[in-house]
Amino acid sequence: MKLNVRLRPIGFVAALLVMWHVAAKHQATPILPGPLAVAEGIAELAQRGLLLKYIVASLFRVTWGFATAAILAIPLGLAIGWYRRSEMALNPLIQIFRPISPLAWIPISILWFGVGDLAAIFLIFLASFLPLTVTAMNAVAGIPPVTVRAGRNFGLSQPQLVYRVLYPAVAPQLIIGLRITLGIAWLVVVAAEMIAVNSGLGFLIVDARNAGNRYDLVVAGMVMIGVIGLLLDIGMRSMENVKSLRWGYSED
Amino acid sequence: MEQTMATTSMAKTVMVPAQATKQTLKPKLRAEGIDMAFTRDGTSVPVLENVKLEVHEGEFVCLLGPSGCGKSTLLNVIAGFLSPTHGQVLIDGEAVRGPDPRRIFVFQERGVFPWLTVEGNIGFGLFKLSKKERAERIAHYITLVGLQGFEKAYPQELSGGMKQRLEVARALAVNPDMLFLDEPFGALDSITRLIMRRELLRIWEAERKTIIFVTHDIEEAVQLSDRVVVMSARPAKIQRVVEIDIAHPRDISSSRYLELRDGIFEQIGLAHKV
Numbered sequence: 001m002k003l004n005v006r007l008r009p010i011g012f013v014a015a016l017l018v019m020w021h022v023a024a025k026h027q028a029t030p031i032l033p034g035p036l037a038v039a040e041g042i043a044e045l046a047q048r049g050l051l052l053k054y055i056v057a058s059l060f061r062v063t064w065g066f067a068t069a070a071i072l073a074i075p076l077g078l079a080i081g082w083y084r085r086s087e088m089a090l091n092p093l094i095q096i097f098r099p100i101s102p103l104a105w106i107p108i109s110i111l112w113f114g115v116g117d118l119a120a121i122f123l124i125f126l127a128s129f130l131p132l133t134v135t136a137m138n139a140v141a142g143i144p145p146v147t148v149r150a151g152r153n154f155g156l157s158q159p160q161l162v163y164r165v166l167y168p169a170v171a172p173q174l175i176i177g178l179r180i181t182l183g184i185a186w187l188v189v190v191a192a193e194m195i196a197v198n199s200g201l202g203f204l205i206v207d208a209r210n211a212g213n214r215y216d217l218v219v220a221g222m223v224m225i226g227v228i229g230l231l232l233d234i235g236m237r238s239m240e241n242v243k244s245l246r247w248g249y250s251e252d
Numbered sequence: 253m254e255q256t257m258a259t260t261s262m263a264k265t266v267m268v269p270a271q272a273t274k275q276t277l278k279p280k281l282r283a284e285g286i287d288m289a290f291t292r293d294g295t296s297v298p299v300l301e302n303v304k305l306e307v308h309e310g311e312f313v314c315l316l317g318p319s320g321c322g323k324s325t326l327l328n329v330i331a332g333f334l335s336p337t338h339g340q341v342l343i344d345g346e347a348v349r350g351p352d353p354r355r356i357f358v359f360q361e362r363g364v365f366p367w368l369t370v371e372g373n374i375g376f377g378l379f380k381l382s383k384k385e386r387a388e389r390i391a392h393y394i395t396l397v398g399l400q401g402f403e404k405a406y407p408q409e410l411s412g413g414m415k416q417r418l419e420v421a422r423a424l425a426v427n428p429d430m431l432f433l434d435e436p437f438g439a440l441d442s443i444t445r446l447i448m449r450r451e452l453l454r455i456w457e458a459e460r461k462t463i464i465f466v467t468h469d470i471e472e473a474v475q476l477s478d479r480v481v482v483m484s485a486r487p488a489k490i491q492r493v494v495e496i497d498i499a500h501p502r503d504i505s506s507s508r509y510l511e512l513r514d515g516i517f518e519q520i521g522l523a524h525k526v
């Protein structure tokens with residue numbers, strides 16, 4: 001029974017692959033490479049040593065941009081949420097910046113950082129920063145007043161209150177926010193690499209098209225992006241199983 | 253902890269002679285002319301009006317009143333979570349300026365920390381003790397409230413009654429002089445509630461804390477307390493204070509019990525018949 005449930009998504013993906021294969025084989029004009037061609041493309045990239053190099057390049061940018069954003073945005077968001085007045089003051093500003101797509105910052109980031117890793121990292125930072133700030137703000141606002149009162153009642157100093165009550169109380173919400181934001185960061189890295197740099201999975205896609213319409217490699221890049229995104233999500237989700245966090249996800 | 257010892261002993265040795273001229277038992281707590289108003293949509297809504305209350309050391313006092321009358325607000329003022337608009341609360345002769353670990357507030361079961369185990373919750377306020385002392389305290393209070401075998405369990409895995417006992421244990425573990433309980437058994441089923449009342453009385457008799465207990469349940473108030481403070485609907489005023497002069501364990505079918513209970517029913521304006 002349990003095995004059956006686990007196999008279900010794999011079976012579904014396999015069925016889709018078969019359908020893709022059949023459809024690609026019977027297309028009148030080639031508009032999409034089939035799964036076998038894509039697999040060959042991935043193998044070719046691996047042979048040329050590009051696959052690992054590009055994946056590492058993309059992950060490197062996401063790691064730096066995302067981690068920097070998390071380190072700065074989470075304390076900021078917690079502080080804003082904790083001091084309600086600062087929330088009133090800063091919220092309009094946040095709401096103005098939030099609808100601006102990170103991609104709209106591409107020209108500016110190239111102007112500031114030139115073409116290279118730094119520009120791409122900056123874009124990922126921007127894409128992650130506001131969502132994480134808002135998550136942290138909302139997480140603080142969602143702490144039941146009873147929890148904070150109980151903490152204060154035991155004579156905790158302000159830093160102790162932050163470390164022993166505020167932080168554990170928001171941790172489950174923060175992890176959800178980190179997971180969603182990591183997904184956004186991974187979306188943005190591809191776009192950033194299409195413009196600002198000459199390595200990475202985003203670059204692979206643009207480069208494969210420009211250098212000879214290698215659509216098998218284009219789709220290979222897309223598949224790799226999807227697979228790595230899935231793995232990142234699984235990694236983040238596994239944190240939700242930590243026992244001291246699980247209370248935040250149950251719906252009783 | 254040392255501070256607790258110092259202030260209580262000072263209260264006993266220094267403050268008592270100063271007050272002794274009055275020839276009355278010095279109250280542990282004295283609320284003087286408490287007024288409280290909340291501002292809602294620009295208008296001021298009075299919640300408490302000129303509340304005066306004295307509670308003695310080791311006493312079990314119930315604040316009784318209809319839901320939403322302001323009795324919880326009064327308890328929050330006493331505990332230092334809210335500042336009154338007028339008046340002040342003195343405990344051991346000192347004005348209350350904020351929450352204090354010498355006086356622990358017990359909320360409905362939501363007050364336990366969901367990210368800590370039973371042990372972690374009970375040990376929460378014991379950060380100034382050594383590791384060994386902390387472990388001993390935790391073990392002692394786990395036994396006192398009957399949570400043996402659940403040391404490593406998270407609150408999520410406990411029943412409502414167990415969570416409530418856990419919160420009481422967490423409060424007692426820091427050895428406070430006073431406990432403030434805000435309708436602590438309100439969310440429990442009636443059987444668990446009866447058991448919890450008996451448990452609370454057992455613990456109170458063992459530890460002799462001063463307890464202020466907020467409830468809207470007349471039976472509960474008469475079963476538990478030494479005195480019942482009957483409050484009116486909002487803005488809450490103290491209508492009457494009823495002394496419950498029945499020894500524990502109380503026979504809830506005795507004529508005195510029924511007389512006191514019915515007296516309070518009448519006071520609140522409810523006839524004896526449904």
